[in-house]
Amino acid sequence: MNRFINKYLILNADDLGYNAAQNSAITELYRTGEISSVSALTVTPYSDAGARIACEEKMSVGVHFALTSDEECARWHSVSGAASLEDEKGLYSDGVKLALSAKRKDVRKELQAQYAYLTSRGIKPDYADSHCGTLYGINGRRFYKDAFSFCSDYGIPFRFPKSPEFIVRQIGRSSRIINSLHAHIVKLAEKYGVILIDDLISNPWRTGAEEALRDYYISAIKELRPGITEIFLHPALPIANMTPEWQKRVCEYEILKSGILRKTAEECGVEIIRRGEIKALIAK
Incomplete structure (x- = not known):
């Protein structure tokens, strides 16, 4: 049960380290206070630059666990070299291939390596989350157990919402199977002693134009319930040959x-917080 009276909001930018355009946008927005926390990738050619930025700006950083590449033509590479997560080109860009190939021991090894990548560069992650949801169980694999075990060992929260409404907002429907899986994951996090946020908001794929996207986020903030909610976005500067996703x-x-x-x-009396403040709020 949510015991909060007040409304707390994390404005998080995912994908620090994705490329130079992403790094520049996130740096600017953090400096001006328009985002309160960031999620850092460790598997890309720009991850080192992202880590340096995070250190210099003293950002509230979460480790953005990535087990797949975003593009087939430009594969990323695992930090640990775990054989079941990649082929000679790098991390699979196909989530199905990952689900069929990955060994749980290699997943845990890679989570450890990605966390260590940041700590070795002077960053102590105050949170963990999942790039493209590969740790959420949506691929049929229970990688969330490895994520919870890891977060329990290191005493950090994991980004997964207690409320099932995130799923409804993202895919536009619900079902008994989905609700059952969600409830199972939430209960398992509790068993591991891992802190979860109350709700999670991002743009559904169906939301397109900037005006519609802006209105969606504004409405979401106005309708926040008491508790800790995170809105995660992927802000970036323009690049050449932009895809609809990049736009x-x-x-x-x-x-x-x-x-x-x-x-x-x-205006709505919502307090914006950093991810690093979650544990203290929960402990009150």
């Missing part, structure tokens, strides 16, 4: 840059 990242950058999300939160 959406640029839209999110423009929305955050405008200050409208922070302003809406303030």
Whole structure:
């Protein structure tokens, strides 16, 4: 049961370390206070640059566990070299291949290596989350158990919502199977002693134009319930030959840059917090 009276909001930027355009956008938004926390990738050619930025800016950083590549033509590489997670080109870009190939011991090895990648660069992650949801069980594998075991060992929260409404918002429907899996994951986190947030918000794929996207986030903030909620976005600067997905990242950058999300939160009495504050709030 949610025991909070107040409303707390984390404005998080995912994918620090994705590329230079992402790194620049996130740096700017963190400096101006339009985002409160970031999730850092460790498997890309730009991860070192992202880690340096995080250190220099003293960012509230979460480790953005990635077990797959985003593009087949430009594969990322595991930190641990775990054989079952990749082939000679790097991490699989196909989640199905990962699900069929991955060994749980290699998943745990890679989580450890990605966390160590950040700590070796002077960053102590205050959170963990999952790039593309590969640790959420949506691929039929119970990698969330490995994530919870890891987070329990290191005493850090994991980004997964207690509320099943995140699923409904993202895919537009619910079902007994989905609700049952969600309840199982939440209960397992409790068993491992891993802190979860109350709700999680991001843009559904069906949300397109910048105006619609802005209105979606504004409405979400106005409708927040008491507790700790995270909105995660993927802000980035424009690049050459932008795909619709990248155009959406640029839209999110423009929305955050405008200050409208922070302003809406303030007007609604919502306190914006860093991820690193979660444990203290829970302990009160």
